[in-house]
Amino acid sequence: MAAAELFCDLIASHSGRDKVMKVLCYTAKVLSTPNSTIKTENAKKFYIFSSRVSQARATLRLIDDLPAILYALKYGLGRQEKTRFDAVLGVLTNIVDILFFPVDKICWLSDHNILQLDKEKKSKWDVINSVFWSLSVFLNLSRVLRDYHDKHIVTPRLILDDGGEKTSISSKDQYEQQRVMDSITVVRMSLDLVHAVSSLPKGCLWGGEIKSWKVGVIGSLSGILGIYQYVVKIKKSKKH
Template sequence: MNSTKMMDEICSMLDTYKGRDKVIRTFCYTSRLIAGLTSNKDLERKLMSVSKHLSATRTTLRLMDDIPAIKSTLQYGLGKEENNFFMATLGVTTNTIDLIYIVIEKLGWLAEYGLISGVDQTKCGTLTSACWLASVYLTLIRTTKSLLQTRKIIEELKIQNEPQTNVFLQKLQAKERFQIITCIRLSLDIVHAVSTLPKGFLWSSSLKTWQVGVVGTLSSVLGLYQIFAKKNL
């Protein structure tokens, strides 16, 4: 890829909400990673401040997610396009949890700035973490199921060994690699989501700053890679 095409690809990514969010997320957790590894207390303080502000930026931008999320949920409906009832149920449940997440996070944000009263910010934070964990976990199950289906089709095509199916087989193999990366990214997000919960559940509230930074950075980098890789599927 030449420099001009690469610049066009980067600009195209930054022109989208998802692209900008991935970039901000990457810088957010990279800052946290370096802060957790450095022995310079002043640099650690500055980098943690940067990470905090970048995280707040992502939260503010997510306030606009409600209408797109509602549209996506309505389009998905009861999952009639899914292959089976199990996948449809997972899809509907995930969409419902995502909508609940948006509402709770918005209430927490309004309470943080004193725009509403009677809302416990700590409880909102815990509930959003729980919703995030549940959503990512269900998405991982769906992706794993889809991956197994893709592999089954690939194996069947390999057994047939017909030249006319080679192009389709290559596309399926690219899809398989994409799904594997998605599973890895979602697994990292699960590790991160659990760590944001109050103590008492698995490794909740026990990861060190640099460990959170490593998990978040790896997940973010994989997410950035997938934005470009998805275009070739």
């Protein structure tokens, strides 16, 4: 019963629901490759399922630009950041995230034949979409890595250099839990970067070089890590 309630809490929000759909989408993508254990007929069914779930996720992204714009307006020029570099990185990330959504909308309209584009133009918009996706993940990962470096590498060293600092066991446990969650975020976003770049055309880094089932594994692992973090967040919020 507790597990069912937790799952309902997970899918109650757009973010949680998207994470579940992501795992379903990419797990089906792994199974869509025919092999000795999966017949071609079944593989086609998994491919169709993966494709439909992916389209559903794209549809749900149609109004995601509004929260992104609001966040960017609140963030402003990043004067709350510790360094100017962090501020510039934050502003660039917000710009790329905002520009991604109209491009994604054009691709969605084209995929559903609402916007009529020839094959060449559609291909160009798909490439632009992949470029913005890759840039967005790269910039967000860069911010996460800088934050991780400051919180878990620089700060502990400063404390040790200062002769140590007496902390309670609960504080140490909280710090360790946060370090683990931050480490998972780094791994998850690194997987997302590998995935995003793989969607670029051949010749652009490792674009087009990763097999479909491997992309499915990468996407599934990222989704599972995302669900784990979200569940931990839900449990923590219920305790307070």
